[in-house]
Amino acid sequence: MTDVRKTVRQAWKASLHLLTGAGVSLLCHLMVGVVLFTAVLTATVIGAGVLPEAVLTLRRLAGLERRRTAAWTGEPVPEAYEPLTGTLTERVRAAVGDPGTHRDLIWGAAQLLYGMVLLYAAMILWAPALLVDGFWYGMAGREPVALPLITRLADLQARLSRTLLLPSPRARLAERIEQLTVTRADAVAAQGAELRRIERDLHDGAQAHLVALSMRLGLARRAYDKDPTTALRLLEQAQDQAESALTELRHVVRGIHPPILTDRGLAGAVRALAAGSGLDVTVDTGGAEDGPRAPAAVEAAAYFVVAETLTNAAKHSGSDRAEVRLRRGPGRLWISVRDEGRGGATESGAGAKTGSAGGGSGMLGMRRRVAALDGTVQVTSPSGGPTVIEVELPCAW
Template identity: 80%
Template sequence: MRAAVREAGRATVHLLTGAGVALLCHLMLGFLMVTAVLTAAVFGAAVLPEAVLTLRRLAGLERRRAAAWSGQPVPEAYEPLTGTLRERIRTAVHDPGSKRDLIWGGAQLLYGMVLLYAALILWGPALLVDGFWCGLAGRRPVLLPLIGRLADVGAGWSRTLLLPSPEARLAERIEQLTVTRADAVAAHGAELRRIERDLHDGAQAHLVALSMRLGLARRAYGKDPETALRLLDQAQDQAESALTELRHVVRGIHPPILTDRGLAGAVRALAASSGLDVAVETGGAEDGPRAPAAVEAAAYFVVAETLTNAAKHSGARRAAVELGRAPGRLRIAVRDEGCGGAEEGRGSGLLGIRRRVAALDGTVTVASPAGGPTVIEVELPCAW
């Protein structure tokens, strides 16, 4: 009974603040009407963008209230009110997000007050009836939970009215994909430059030296066979070094171990060679069909880069890698018990990880407080 009363009290406070927001909406709608008249009269046009900004702030307050009650964030999508006065007025008038805020303001004025009155009216019968039933063989309350349902209804209506319009979500998605494409192009260019540098400084240099030694051995073959034999031995060593460099370049493009062992086996190999005590939990990632090659490669490089950073910079001795399946997703989590404080702008490789993951429309979450631990979680879309 006490728990039910506390929950009903919390719901009533939520509805009371909702009624307060409704009163603010009443004032806001009146202010907007005055602003519209002034705008039509021209001399008050500069007030309209500021009024729309005020409405956005009020809607933002309701989004936070609804998210705090339901536990589900309510995103927002607005066109920025920037530029000349004419451009700001045009945006204020035509922005779909502001139009939805206006519709919500009118609705909140109604249901915000109605739900509060319903909750206040329900309190008396709820205490009497529920007190009777709880005193009778300790049965559960039947009316007090209804007050919480009223708060659920209010938060649900606010969420429905304040969610971005399909057009706004589409525009936001297009903008996100534009940024992602730019990052993917930048990452691809950086990868090509790295491969070119590795080939030029590594394999190509060894092949040039190999060609020179073969030429010298050919010239010395008739006059000094011992020198020619020594040069051929050096040429063989040079050829082996070139092959090693080429294998290194190939591993940087798509590690053969992924093809041979799969993602779980490749991650275990990374853990064994990282220099840290790494615990690997596959979480069923080995069961069933494999992920696409591009997804496996991205996951492999995420783990490789993260473990390398941990070994170099964190001062940790232990780390843990978790792989997990989800419907349409591959999840990777890497945790180290180091000093924390990892930042993208400090050459920690996080920017490269984020770009590689964004190219596949995945997400990266980094938690690295000072003193540790550092946890990097990645989700990649995956058609199993």
């Protein structure tokens, strides 16, 4: 009985989807008149300025269908249009030559047909569901066999709309090239920032200790014959200086690729970060350590994401608890870091101005490192918390 009611509810939802699709078809009928009117005005040259506005109207109508389809399928339908900017001539040229507009016109023509036909088919299927199968019979336990077909009709409508409204391969390729151009620029910027950091660390840390070490060894050599006690003291100081230089060099090496990743793998390295963060951190690897390891670049990016976010949480969140989760999937590695702090993190552009998550170059560097691997970063931080940073990285296991 519960299954029957579920089927009926799903059929009602599908019917509503088909009904709104028929409404979009009616709008497409109106759009036909707009297109014809615009074509006549454009042919007279004087009314050419109407063409870009008509194209924008068509794009809004196609956008409505994209949102309807996404709401039904749960998958967004991307769009790709040429911007209608510049002089009137440039706007008209862009409107006429835009592949996205051409696909919208094809969809509008097809929607005139299948939007109404599928609604009529659903209405026909409701008749046996009501009269032959019967609501009342169905509620008593009899399955209304016609109703699942209505849901399939709604699926068909969504599939047709998605196929027709997806950007053309050429447009998707252009968008991908643009995205890769931005990603490459971010990767170059991230690499430059990393090199400057290494240079600064070497100059201010290891190099300063090595210079002091050289000076003390020189002084010890001069004092060796005349004042062995002083020479011994200088050698002891030189040994301390050498150990400090080694410590600084290890710090620099850890910043390039932490040795703990090589020794323990990502899961073990994350647990070590959690133990040394100063917070009460729960680590859930979700079996991420099982099976083959991720490439070194992916592991390093994931490690630095966790390190940066835990450091920021300890400094800025005002909370003493955090949670780190790792998940692996087909071709993906997913990292989530959550703290129970004050929240209020906001992002603007490529950088971030954050409350709990911290701001400045740390977040920017993390985003660039992830973008260089074609990954994504999502920050959710309502006022009052919690702050959740989710990172998804492509990964060939």
